[in-house]
Amino acid sequence: MMWLLSFVPDFVYHLLLVLSIVAFAASYFLKMIPFVSANAEVVRIVSLAVMIFAVWMEGGIANEAKWKARVAELEIKVAAAEKAAVEANGKIETVYVDRVRVVKEVQYVVQARIAKDAARIDLTCRVDPEAIDILNQAARAGDKK
Amino acid sequence: MRSAIIVSLLFMTGCVATPVNREFPAVPGSLTAACAALADVPVTDKLSVVLATVTQNYAQYRECSIRVDAWNTWYNEQKKIFDSVK
Numbered sequence: 001m002m003w004l005l006s007f008v009p010d011f012v013y014h015l016l017l018v019l020s021i022v023a024f025a026a027s028y029f030l031k032m033i034p035f036v037s038a039n040a041e042v043v044r045i046v047s048l049a050v051m052i053f054a055v056w057m058e059g060g061i062a063n064e065a066k067w068k069a070r071v072a073e074l075e076i077k078v079a080a081a082e083k084a085a086v087e088a089n090g091k092i093e094t095v096y097v098d099r100v101r102v103v104k105e106v107q108y109v110v111q112a113r114i115a116k117d118a119a120r121i122d123l124t125c126r127v128d129p130e131a132i133d134i135l136n137q138a139a140r141a142g143d144k145k
Numbered sequence: 146m147r148s149a150i151i152v153s154l155l156f157m158t159g160c161v162a163t164p165v166n167r168e169f170p171a172v173p174g175s176l177t178a179a180c181a182a183l184a185d186v187p188v189t190d191k192l193s194v195v196l197a198t199v200t201q202n203y204a205q206y207r208e209c210s211i212r213v214d215a216w217n218t219w220y221n222e223q224k225k226i227f228d229s230v231k
Contacts (some may be wrong), residue, residue: 107204118193
């Protein structure tokens, strides 16, 4: 029934409620009017049914308004969260790029030191092929086959 | 009178949809790159060559570790932001 709210303006239900209350009261108090006194029972039943319908639709209108307000509030929060998410992305990426840059810089310095001191390092130490095999085996541990 | 009330009750159904669509943000591409395999030491008897490969692998590990850290930070931050909307 709530789909009716999309097609019929709210004031129609307010009007229906007022008219049904007036008609219901009239069926009791305006018996001097010939039409009302002759059809009092019918007027009472119809006005009561319309009153129930109108009251229920009034509840629907109030509920709809409440949900629309909730949706609007959520949309504002979602927009703020999306903005915060983009800002967080930027900050995290910046920190990541900076840290990786430091690693690369240090690696460059280390490689330069090795190149500079290679002759001295190699002078007193010869590496056994077995040592290289052990190192490579350790480096490949857990690799995908 | 009774039937009017029953018919009125039968119409008392309704539903409410809240059309607020949300998507968890996409992770930056730089954080999803796979870690490269460690380099093998070439067959040599020179310690400097071994040292160069080992330090290169250290750097590679550090880079990968930083990426995992960043990924975890990214997820925790984004989840906190996502869950804050209620």
